[in-house]
Amino acid sequence: MVNEASRGSAPVVGSSIPSAGRHWGRTFWQRAAPVVYGLIAGGVLLLVMGKNPIAFYWTTLESGLLTWSGLMQTIIRLAPLLLMSAGFIVAFQAGLWNIGGDGQFLLAAAVVAGLGAPALGVMPFWLVLPLLCVVGFLVGGAWTVVPSLMKAYYGMNEIITTLMMAFIGINLANILIKGPFLSHVTLVPQTDVIPWVYLLPFIPGTHIHVGIVIALVALVLVHFMQTRTSYGLRLRILGASPRAALHAGISVKRDIVTAFALSGGLIGLAAAVEVLGVWGYVRADWNPAFGMTLFAIVFLAGLDVLVVIPFVFFFAVIQIGGHEAARQAGLPNDFLLLLIGLILFFMVLTEWARTRGWLARLRGRHAGSMAAAAEEAAGDG
Amino acid sequence: MGSAFSSGSGSPDAVVLELRGITKVFPGVRANDHVDLLVRRGEVHCLLGENGAGKSTLMNVLAGIYMPDEGSIRIDGREVSISCPRDAIDLGVGMVHQHSSLIPDFTVLENLMLGRGEGWRLSTGRAQDGLKRLTTTLGVAVDPGAETGQLSLGQQQQVEIIKALWQGSRILILDEPTSMLTPKGIEDLERVLRQLKQQGLAVIFITHKLREAFAIGDRVSVLRQGRLQGTIDRETMKAASATEMQRLVVELMFPGEAETLAHVAELSDLSELGGGGRAATAGEPLLELHEVVVAGQRGEIGIVEAISLTIHAGEVLGVAGVDGNGQRPLAEAIVGQRPLAGGDVRLAGTSLRRLGIGARQRRGLRYVTDDRLGEGIVGSMSVALNLVSKRIGTAPFWVHGRTRPEVIAAHAEELVREYSVATPSIHTPAGSLSGGNIQKVIVARELSLDPKVVVFNKPTYGLDVKTTAAVRARIRGLVDGGAAGALLISTDLEELLALSDRVAVLSRGRLMGIVRNGPGAEQEIGALMIGGEHGE
Ligand SMILES: Nc1ncnc2c1ncn2[C@@H]1O[C@H](COP(=O)(O)OP(=O)(O)OP(=O)(O)O)[C@@H](O)[C@H]1O
Numbered sequence: 001m002v003n004e005a006s007r008g009s010a011p012v013v014g015s016s017i018p019s020a021g022r023h024w025g026r027t028f029w030q031r032a033a034p035v036v037y038g039l040i041a042g043g044v045l046l047l048v049m050g051k052n053p054i055a056f057y058w059t060t061l062e063s064g065l066l067t068w069s070g071l072m073q074t075i076i077r078l079a080p081l082l083l084m085s086a087g088f089i090v091a092f093q094a095g096l097w098n099i100g101g102d103g104q105f106l107l108a109a110a111v112v113a114g115l116g117a118p119a120l121g122v123m124p125f126w127l128v129l130p131l132l133c134v135v136g137f138l139v140g141g142a143w144t145v146v147p148s149l150m151k152a153y154y155g156m157n158e159i160i161t162t163l164m165m166a167f168i169g170i171n172l173a174n175i176l177i178k179g180p181f182l183s184h185v186t187l188v189p190q191t192d193v194i195p196w197v198y199l200l201p202f203i204p205g206t207h208i209h210v211g212i213v214i215a216l217v218a219l220v221l222v223h224f225m226q227t228r229t230s231y232g233l234r235l236r237i238l239g240a241s242p243r244a245a246l247h248a249g250i251s252v253k254r255d256i257v258t259a260f261a262l263s264g265g266l267i268g269l270a271a272a273v274e275v276l277g278v279w280g281y282v283r284a285d286w287n288p289a290f291g292m293t294l295f296a297i298v299f300l301a302g303l304d305v306l307v308v309i310p311f312v313f314f315f316a317v318i319q320i321g322g323h324e325a326a327r328q329a330g331l332p333n334d335f336l337l338l339l340i341g342l343i344l345f346f347m348v349l350t351e352w353a354r355t356r357g358w359l360a361r362l363r364g365r366h367a368g369s370m371a372a373a374a375e376e377a378a379g380d381g
Numbered sequence: 382m383g384s385a386f387s388s389g390s391g392s393p394d395a396v397v398l399e400l401r402g403i404t405k406v407f408p409g410v411r412a413n414d415h416v417d418l419l420v421r422r423g424e425v426h427c428l429l430g431e432n433g434a435g436k437s438t439l440m441n442v443l444a445g446i447y448m449p450d451e452g453s454i455r456i457d458g459r460e461v462s463i464s465c466p467r468d469a470i471d472l473g474v475g476m477v478h479q480h481s482s483l484i485p486d487f488t489v490l491e492n493l494m495l496g497r498g499e500g501w502r503l504s505t506g507r508a509q510d511g512l513k514r515l516t517t518t519l520g521v522a523v524d525p526g527a528e529t530g531q532l533s534l535g536q537q538q539q540v541e542i543i544k545a546l547w548q549g550s551r552i553l554i555l556d557e558p559t560s561m562l563t564p565k566g567i568e569d570l571e572r573v574l575r576q577l578k579q580q581g582l583a584v585i586f587i588t589h590k591l592r593e594a595f596a597i598g599d600r601v602s603v604l605r606q607g608r609l610q611g612t613i614d615r616e617t618m619k620a621a622s623a624t625e626m627q628r629l630v631v632e633l634m635f636p637g638e639a640e641t642l643a644h645v646a647e648l649s650d651l652s653e654l655g656g657g658g659r660a661a662t663a664g665e666p667l668l669e670l671h672e673v674v675v676a677g678q679r680g681e682i683g684i685v686e687a688i689s690l691t692i693h694a695g696e697v698l699g700v701a702g703v704d705g706n707g708q709r710p711l712a713e714a715i716v717g718q719r720p721l722a723g724g725d726v727r728l729a730g731t732s733l734r735r736l737g738i739g740a741r742q743r744r745g746l747r748y749v750t751d752d753r754l755g756e757g758i759v760g761s762m763s764v765a766l767n768l769v770s771k772r773i774g775t776a777p778f779w780v781h782g783r784t785r786p787e788v789i790a791a792h793a794e795e796l797v798r799e800y801s802v803a804t805p806s807i808h809t810p811a812g813s814l815s816g817g818n819i820q821k822v823i824v825a826r827e828l829s830l831d832p833k834v835v836v837f838n839k840p841t842y843g844l845d846v847k848t849t850a851a852v853r854a855r856i857r858g859l860v861d862g863g864a865a866g867a868l869l870i871s872t873d874l875e876e877l878l879a880l881s882d883r884v885a886v887l888s889r890g891r892l893m894g895i896v897r898n899g900p901g902a903e904q905e906i907g908a909l910m911i912g913g914e915h916g917e
C-alpha cells in the first residue's frame with residue numbers, strides 16, 4: 001500500500017525530468033481529501049462524546065493559525081517537523097526504511113544540548129551555533145551507519161536494524177543526559193541550559209527563530225537533489241527497483257550508505273534546530289516522538305518534499321491549536337492522536353479506492369494506473 | 382476445479398466470443414479503436430500486428446484487466462460485462478500474459494492453487510490430481526514441487542498455460558507464448574493447441590512469428606494502430622501458399638511496405654541477412670573467457686562450468702541451447718551482475734575480475750537483458766530517463782552531477798525516432814509501453830554511444846518482423862565495422878544462423894562445442910545439443 005502511494009504519483013514524477021510539481025493542484029486536492037473525511041469523522045466522534053465539534057475545530061484553528069502568537073508557535077514547530085520529513089523522504093524514496101528516526105533525533109538532541117554550554121566557554125558564540133548544527137547532522141547521520149552497512153553488505157533488513165538502533169539511541173541519549181552531560185544546577189536530570197541569548201536568532205520582527213529558514217532551505221536543496229542531480233536519479237532508481245539499479249551499474253552499496261546518512265543527518269539537524277531554537281537544553285526522558293506520525297504524513301504527501309509542506313503545516317496546526325482546543329473542551333491530548341489516526345485511516349481508504357476499487361473503475365483509471373494493472377495480473381504492463 | 386474443458390454450447394464452429402467496437406484510450410494513445418473480433422469454438426485465432434498495435438490491450442480488456450471505454454463483449458451470444466480478472470475467469474476466459482505472472486518463490490502447485498475454486502481449505506491432494514489430469518491431457522511433464530522461479534522460461538510458459546486451463550477456460554488467450562521457446566518447445570505447444578482445439582476450446586494466439594501463425598492458426602486477424610485491419614478466413618488460409626499468405630499478412634500489418642519487407646520476413650531465406658558462413662577474418666580478441674565458473678544464486682554449483690570462449694573484433698559469437706542451460710548466469714557473470722566462482726573474463730586484454738558493473742559498462746561492455754521488466758527498465762520512469770539509466774552522472778547528460786534535461790530529452794528523441802519506438806512521448810513511463818517497444822528502448826540504450834562488446838540475450842524477443850529485421854541488421858552492422866564484437870544468446874536457431882560467425886552450444890552449463898557458421902552448421906549444432914542432453 002505504501003509503495004502504491006508513491007507509485008500512484010508515478011505519472012507526475014516519471015513524466016518529468018526536472019519538474020515534479022506540474023500537476024500540483026490536482027495532486028494536492030487528491031491527497032487532501034482524506035484529511036477532510038478524517039475531520040468529519042472526528043467531528044462525529046466529538047458529537048458522540050457530547051462536545052461541540054465546531055467549537056473544537058474553531059479553537060484549534062484559532063489558536064494554531066489565526067492568532068499571531070498561535071501562528072508563530074505553529075511555524076516554530078514546523079521547523080523540526082519539516083527537516084525530519086525531509087530526512088524520511090530521502091530514505092523512503094530510495095526504498096530504505098529508516099524507521100529509527102526518533103532515536104537519531106533524540107541522540108542528536110542530547111549531544112547538541114550537552115555540548116552547547118561547554119562549547120560556549122571555549123569558542124566564540126557565533127561559531128557555536130553553526131557548529132552545533134553540524135554536530136546534530138553528524139550524530140544523526142552516524143546513527144544510521146550500522147544499519148546501512150548491514151543492509152548494503154549483508155542484505156539485513158533495515159526495518160529491524162534501524163528500530164533496534166532507535167531503541168539503543170533513545171536510551172543512550174538518556175544515559176548521556178544523566179551521565180556526562182548532567183547539569184549540576186537543576187534538580188531534574190537534564191543538560192546544562194544554553195542561555196537564551198545564544199540560541200538561534202529570531203527572524204526580525206517576530207519571535208520565530210531562524211530554524212524555519214534552515215528547514216525551508218534544506219527542503220529546497222533536497223528537492224533539487226532529487227529532481228536535478230544524478231545522485232537523486234540514482235536513489236530514485238534504487239527505490240523503484242533495486243534490481244534495475246544493479247543492472248544499470250549503480251553502486252548500490254555506496255548509495256544505500258550515503259542516502260541513509262543523509263536521512264539521519266537531516267533528522268539530526270531537526271533535533272539541533274529544535275534544541276537550539278526552542279529549548280536550550282534537553283531533559284531526561286524527553287521524547288516528542290515526531291517520527292511515527294510523520295511517516296504517515298510523508299506518504300500522504302507522496303514522498304514529495306514540496307507537497308509535504310502544507311501537510312506538515314496542517315499537522316503542526318493540529319498539534320499546537322489542538323492542544324489548546326483539547327484543554328478547553330476538557331479532552332485528553334490523546335484525542336489529537338485519534339484525530340490524526342482517523343485521517344491516516346481515510347488516507348489508506350481513498351488510496352485504495354483510487355487504485356483498485358470502484359472509484360477507479362468509475363473513472364477508468366483502473367486501466368490508466370499501470371501499477372495496479374501490473375500488480376493485479378502482471379499483464380503486459 | 383470442475384471440468385477443465387467444459388465445452389460451450391452449440392455446433393462445432395459456433396461463435397464463442399464476439400467483441401464489438403472495443404475502444405480503449407490511454408493518455409496519448411488510442412490503443413484499441415472500435416475493434417470487432419469473432420472467435421469460434423475449436424479454432425485457433427491468430428492475432429498479429431506490429432509492436433504497439435494494441436494486441437495485448439485488447440486481450441487485457443477481455444481478461445478483465447482493463448475496462449474498455451466503449452464497445453461490448455458477448456460470450457456464447459450473451460452480452461457480458463468483465464470488470465475484473467475474476468469475472469473473466471468465471472466466464473471461462475484464461476490468459477497467459479506476455480510477461481510472466483507466476484510467483485517465483487512459490488512451487489508450481491502453489492501457483493496453480495492460487496487460482497480459483499480451491500475454497501478456504503487448500504487441498505494439496507486434490508490439486509495434485511487435477512494437475513496430473515491436465516499434464517496427461519497436454520502431454521507435458523511438470524514437477525509440481527518445483528519453485529517456478531527455478532524453472533526455465535519455456536517450462537514457465539507451460540505452467541502458465543496449465544494455470545490458465547486450471548481455471549476452467551473455454552477461451553484461452555496466449556500472448557506471445559512462444560517468444561522464449563526453442564523450435565522443439567514450439568512444436569510441443571502446437572501439439573497441445575491441437576489437443577485443446579479438439580476439446581472445443583477457442584484459442585486466441587498472439588505471435589510475431591508469421592510461420593507459426595500460419596502453422597497453428599485457423600484464422601488470422603491483424604491489428605494496426607489500434608484498428609482491426611482485416612481477418613483472413615479459414616478458406617483463404619487453406620488455399621493460399623505460404624508465400625502468398627505472408628504477402629497478404631505483411632500487407633495488412635505494414636500497408637504499402639510489403640515490397641520492401643518481402644526479403645526480411647521470416648519465410649524468406651534469412652541467411653542473406655548476414656552471418657551465414659562469412660570468411661574467417663577474425664580481428665583482435667576483444668572478450669576472452671577463461672575457464673569461467675559461475676555458482677547459482679543459492680550457491681548451487683555447476684550452473685556454468687569452466688567455459689572458455691573468445692569473441693574477436695568484427696565477430697558475432699552465437700550461443701545456442703535450450704533456455705535455462707546457463708545462458709543467463711553466463712551473461713550476468715560477464716557483465717558483472719554475478720560473481721565469478723572461478724576463471725577470468727578479459728576485455729581487450731584487461732581482466733574484469735575486480736571491476737564492478739558500472740566500470741565494465743564504461744569500458745564499452747553492454748548487456749541486453751532478457752528480463753526486461755525485472756531489471757531492464759524502471760517502469761515508473763520516463764522513456765527518456767530509461768534511455769540514459771546506464772550513464773547516470775556522465776557527460777553530456779550530467780555536468781558536475783547536475784542533470785541536463787534538454788540533452789537527455791534530445792538524446793531520447795533521437796533514439797525514439799531511430800528505433801521507431803511507439804510512445805506518446807519521451808516522458809511517458811516506460812512501463813506503459815507495449816512489450817516490443819520496451820524491448821526497443823533496451824536495445825536502443827545498449828547500442829547507443831559506442832559499445833565495444835555487447836552481450837545480447839534474446840535481443841529480438843517480442844519484436845515484430847520489421848523491427849526484428851532492423852535490430853538484426855544493427856547487430857551485424859555493429860560488428861561489421863570491425864571494432865566491436867557481440868555475444869548473441871538466443872533460443873532461436875534461425876536467428877543464430879542468420880547473425881553469427883560461430884555458434885557455441887551450451888548444455889547444462891557446459892560448452893558442448895563451437896561450430897563455424899556455414900553449410901551444415903545447423904545439423905552440427907543440433908547434434909551437439911542432442912549430445913548435451915544425452916550426456917552424463
Ligand atoms: N497501461 C498502459 N498505460 C498507457 N499506455 C498503454 C498501456 N498499455 C498499453 N499502452 C499503449 O497502448 C498501445 C498498445 O499497446 P499493446 O501493449 O496493446 O501493444 P501490443 O500490440 O501488445 O504490442 P507488442 O507486440 O509490442 O506487445 C501502445 O502504444 C502502448 O504504449
Ligand SMILES: [Mg+2]
Binds near residue numbers: 436438479556815816
Ligand atoms: Mg503485447
